């Protein structure tokens with residue numbers, strides 16, 4: 001079910017009511033009105049539940065909004081509210097979300113899809129397929145996990161397998177994979193199914209080789225589906241997730257990877273997943289997600 005934006009979430013420090021140079025995002029945000037950037041929340045942790053994870057990601061979108069609201073006003077953003085899960089099955093909710101997201105993608109330079117569990121990525125894919133019917137879509141995920149599990153219906157751990165099974169030509173590039181976070185079966189599926197990856201251990205910084213791999217992948221596609229799973233970031237920085245990472249990436253590396261992807265000019269939508277306020281400390285994971293989106297959207 002779609003819920004209109006909750007305008008009370010957009011508050012922050014008020015430095016001036018009339019001098020724009022003092023404004024913060026909460027003073028310029030629009031609601032259900034076209035802007036450069038569209039924002040749609042996926043307030044859903046049903047996929048996490050189905051994947052045997054820790055519940056709480058349904059509160060992620062609003063926590064990220066609150067953190068974004070207080071940032072200096074540099075992004076022209078319109079908040080289109082949240083989708084919540086009230087269907088019998090998750091796939092029905094994902095379809096509903098995809099429908100709305102596709103509409104926003106047609107009207108906006110960039111659409112921010114804010115989760116919620118990483119099942120948001122499959123909804124994002126369905127939306128991209130609606131809008132970019134003839135284009136070659138490449139999928140870039142920054143994640144500790146492949147999320148390529150085999151299940152009869154979607155969970156937060158299946159999004160990329162569903163995409164790969166649906167489209168024989170689709171290629172998937174995931175950065176930040178942890179050996180300790182994925183069983184051999186998931187590595188085997190990746191090896192057999194058009195998946196390239198860079199291990200977290202090779203992302204202490206973004207090497208020239210990784211940058212070259214990213215550029216090659218981007219060059220081979222017309223549009224890029226870009227998604228970030230916050231559990232790729234070390235739990236010292238991002239404790240508020242279902243499956244927290246030790247030996248995870250630094251925020252700086254994720255920001256640099258995102259910058260390279262966004263500079264391609266081929267990214268109509270970005271999703272950010274798995275922020276779980278129930279396990280957060282001082283809102284730092286929500287804040288980090290908000291700051292990543294802030295950099296991405298400029």
Ligand SMILES: N=CN[C@@H](CCC(=O)O)C(=O)O
Nearest residue numbers: 051053118145147156157243
């Ligand atoms: N979206 C998260 N997916 C991971 C979670 C791993 C875990 O719970 O430890 C996965 O299914 O592999």
Ligand SMILES: [Mn+2]
Nearest residue numbers: 144145229231
């Ligand atoms: Mn993950």
Ligand SMILES: [Mn+2]
Nearest residue numbers: 118143147229
């Ligand atoms: Mn994930």
